Amino acid sequence: MADSSDIRDVMSTKQGRAVVSHILDKCNLDSTSFNGQSNHTIFREGRRSVGLEFIRELKEYVPAMYITMEKEKLDV
DSSP states (O other), X not given: OOOHHHHHHHHTSHHHHHHHHHHHHTTTTTSOSOOSOHHHHHXXXXXXXXXXXXXXXXXXXXXXXXXXXXXXXXXX
């Protein structure tokens, strides 16, 4: 697992924040996991769980950089 300095290094560049944002977009955080098929729901909920844990770490270790990443996403 990455420690806070690894996360800080990645989030310290615009390119790193773009990659993290792209990965988080793949975690289905803005949509429901349920689709009527239990196996698909379980798979999507696993992705979502990883994304939520990653966001928790970002907010804990680099809160200002997390906010910067969110702002940059809106500027695209």
